Amino acid sequence: MTALLERSLTVFKEHVDATVAAFFSSCVRCGICAHSCLFYTETKAVEYTPIYRLEPMRRIWFQEYTVLGRILKTLKLSPPISHEELSEWEPLIYDSCTLCGRCSMVCPVGNDIVTMIRKMREGMAAAGHAPKGLVDATHRAVKTGSPMGVRLQALQHQLEHVEQELGFKIPVDVQGAEYMLLMSSMEIMNFPEFIRAVARLFKYADLSWTIASNAFEATNSGVQVGVSDIAAELVERVVNAAEALKVKTVIGPECGHAYMALRWEGPNLIGRPYRFKVLHITELLDQLREARKLRTHSRDVRSLTYHDPCQLSRRGGVTKPPRRLLNMICNDFVELPDNGVMNWCCGAGGGVSTNERADQLRLQVFTRKKQQLEAIKPDAVITSCSTCRMALEEALDEYDMEMPVLSLVETLAEHLLEKKPNHSEIN
């Protein structure tokens, strides 16, 4: 057995706990999880059945932690895990799974399959079987702070732009600010309007906020690739910065996986609770709405729908706030069939869009989202995750569908604030 395989086995064994044991003990191979998985329903490839993806891990649990399995392993009647097997399983754990979690919602015996797949990524990565794209992104994230290699300079450049447009400074490294905003590299590079929208909204609501120059990246490549050690290191940057600046709340941007990594995985990665709260930007805006600090200035007359990002809604618990916010500005809001926690994944999250090998497949499974949209034919689709936004835009284009994909925050800014920014302070 190679050193990598041994390392991997150790990691697998570490990650089996009472929940995993209960789940594997309960699976009766009913196959219902397949019918909830985007990748199965749109390709009918049986190996995409969620519980099947876990077969190597199941065998490890069986051989290490059950009496029958231990006996069979000793008698050489249960085969050990091999590199060939893990290699074969790589596309099942990375290319064709976004960790969307629909499988966990439908399993009749209550198995949390997605959490197990997340654990399985740990074993896979430890064995050296993570996709190159994800590994490279992780390299960049650790070295530069951003998976896309966005350095502070690039950010500062964008910030300057926004400051010029808006006529006021964006606070950076402000000690004692109440809120610390994070951003995803995607937003910084591709959707800088987000920064503009947020800055305006925060100003309007008179919030005390800041960006940390040494920890502005929200996403966590360590979680995507499945190496908790690296994920912890990345989270620690944010935690250290937030605690150093003594902020009360850290705000996650429009990104699903970033929210999941920071809000729910983070404290467990570093092994202790935070000394600050974490909110998704829509949660914060919803709080402001609740406190009557936001006002509707205009309404969008288009027929609009909302695509729930998986990690934000189904996995993160932020389903209602976006809708309450949309309620402030929509005249004609229509829900997708299968909305809210049972929404279908855009197909790009969980590292799939970072994995070139999965491009074709990602496009293929978009047919489900296409079907959802065609059922209600909205004028535009709103979402609150930049990866979803990117994926939807690309795919809609490929499928020749004319439909704008809008950021929730940007759309809110449009309608909750006056049309033109105040230029009175421009020098």
Place this chain on the structure above:
Amino acid sequence: MLFTHTVAEILEQKGISRRQFLNFCATLASLMALPSTMVAKIASALEQARRPSVIWLSFQECTGCTESLTRSDAPTLEGLILDTISLDYHHTLQAAAGEGAEQARIAAMLSQQNQYILVVDGSVPLGNPGFSTIAGISNHDMLLEVAKNASAIVAVGTCAAFGGLPQAYPNPTGAVAIGDIVLDKPLINIPGCPPIPVVITGVLTHILAFGAIPELDSLKRPKAFYGQSIHDRCYRRPFYDLGLFAENFSDEGARKGWCLYKLGCKGPVTYNACATLKWNASTSFPIEAGHPCLGCSENHFWDGGGFYRAISLPSGNTANTAAYAVTAGLAAGVALGTSNRSRKAQAENEHQIITIHTIDKADKKDKA
């Protein structure tokens, strides 16, 4: 004593009219589930049959089978049969005793070779022949001796047919059934504790009338009487089907005559004719009297888990077994669980921190 008269002559001597005789034959035919065309055959056969000798050996028995057979009002079938056959040896019914009785037995055996019927009640002890002897001869030896030249052997009662009460746990005498010892003669088992009188006489009459033994099942019981279970003919069956049971002997269900399954009735697994022929000239039978069937015509009915324990219940002390299993399970469970825990802890201890430098290769100071 040997007679040369036929059965018909005997009956005439006794003043049994032809009509009574034919009635008897008809009743017998219906008992044996034979078609009515057989009645004439039975009549003519009986008329010509020589009065056969019957030797009745009683081994480890309680005499209940004889009691059952003789509990009769005259004139009855039982009485007719006893008058018809020549009962040359029977401990309870014979007048002779001691050596004289044994002489009568031997005389009958010699003169009616291959023609006498051997009827046996009681089981045979194999543990120590001394447990049960007659005139100093062990049951086992006497059985083989008498069986040697018998035309057929009828094992009357559950003791003779299966082993019965003496064979019940712990079987101190090593009791066995007649069929376990005599292997080379036609054998008819008539189990019951005791058997229904008319079943015994019905079988004997069949032999008389046809010179052959009736159709038997795999346990050598006459199918005519043992072909169906009590449950299948029980008049309380509708209550079973409706799920109406007596829970104890004095509740509403008991008073209303509901099914006695819960009180341990062995009807479903007992073959006998009690539910149809009944007892005491068709007066009643245990279930009708409000008592669950004991299953007395079945093997091991004494050890069947308890007369008042329902069939579906396991025998023995399940609470004990469960307690042992729980204790053992807890012990083994804690041991295995602890092993699981320590295995996991060991894996956590062996965790090598993975950095971007080692993400696709192992740590250098690692085992190769």
Place this chain on the structure above:
Amino acid sequence: MSEADLFMLVRGPLFHAALAIFIFGNIIKFFEILMLGHKPDYAEARGSAVQGGIRTIFSRFIPDAGIWQRATITVIAGYMFHLGLFTVIFLFAPHVLIFQDLLGLKWKALPTQIIDAATLLTMLALLILLMHRLRDPVRCFLSRPCDYLVWSATMLPLITGYLAFHRFGIAPQTLIAVHIFSVEFLLIIFPFTSLTHAFTLFLARYYTGFTAGHRGINA
């Protein structure tokens, strides 16, 4: 071996052995699972994890609308089988007596005609599930020999019980003995197969609901 001997064997030593293995095996299973423990969740709770856990134990009995559509046979036949099985096992008078004897608990039984019909429906559902397992691409792909063993071990008590009740074929005492034996077989393999889901599913649902409840999600 005579009929009565076989009957005594299955009601006696074999039953005790099967019961002991069943209890022993399942207790071990629980310890093997629970003693692995799981780490506390340091993330700030949005909702009650415990309430979420309890909620999911019950909410998972209701299939998701999309699953009804896409896995109709599994859902319907699955329910038909489980409901029928529980009816037959727990509401048939002779069985009720066994539970009363073992656990000291008593409840009313259903009339035997209803149990009879329920048995037929349960067996029908099982047959449908087997055919589906063999022909549906996902289920056929997922299934291991163990799944078919478990199917057989579940079907046998139903068939033999039905036959014993109706006295088809061989002698009733033997039919009942075979039925009891088939149940004993089921009990013995139970802790070592996916049959443990009968108990562990409550744990699994609880854990999933616990995680979701902590995050304020209704799973």
